Amino acid sequence: MELDLARALRVPGEPQAFDLVQFWQPLEFRGETIALSEPVRFRGAATFTGEGDLVLVKGDFHAQVERPCSRCLAPVRQDVDLQLEEAYSRQADPDGERFVYAGETLILDEMLQQNLLLRLPMRALCAEACKGLCPRCGRPLNQGDCDCQATQVPHPELLKWLQDNEEV
Numbered sequence: 001m002e003l004d005l006a007r008a009l010r011v012p013g014e015p016q017a018f019d020l021v022q023f024w025q026p027l028e029f030r031g032e033t034i035a036l037s038e039p040v041r042f043r044g045a046a047t048f049t050g051e052g053d054l055v056l057v058k059g060d061f062h063a064q065v066e067r068p069c070s071r072c073l074a075p076v077r078q079d080v081d082l083q084l085e086e087a088y089s090r091q092a093d094p095d096g097e098r099f100v101y102a103g104e105t106l107i108l109d110e111m112l113q114q115n116l117l118l119r120l121p122m123r124a125l126c127a128e129a130c131k132g133l134c135p136r137c138g139r140p141l142n143q144g145d146c147d148c149q150a151t152q153v154p155h156p157e158l159l160k161w162l163q164d165n166e167e168v
Contacts, residue, residue, distance in 0.1 A: 001109055005046060005048065018044060019042075020042045021040070023036070024039075027113060035067070040063040043059055045059065056087055072142055086098075090102065
């Protein structure tokens, strides 16, 4: 997503409204593919402050992501609505609190993707009461019990290892 700042840079302090819509390719995050089931939308205003090269971007971001349920792998759609306020400058900020732009164009993708990924729940669940998959045959237990008689409980040391090595 790109935002042309030509008008905003000529008139410091005056917000330049925008309404951007774009299809995104799936995102990879922590070994998980996050698909976007509809175009993302970012609507707001960019303001050249007149203080050096600082541009403030404020707006409302909407995306609908589709991820697998972390228990049963069924697809889960989640609406993500964010109110964003970010700063851009032409030079990198030593604290990393500003995004960088060049010329008269803001490239918004990195900023939007970072905000989206940081605000997603760690795990997607199709339902709070999701029963997951049968550990023996892989049948979704939300559809009913299976006939494989998977009665063996994993060894307690294996469960402790899995908990200790779980991604945070």
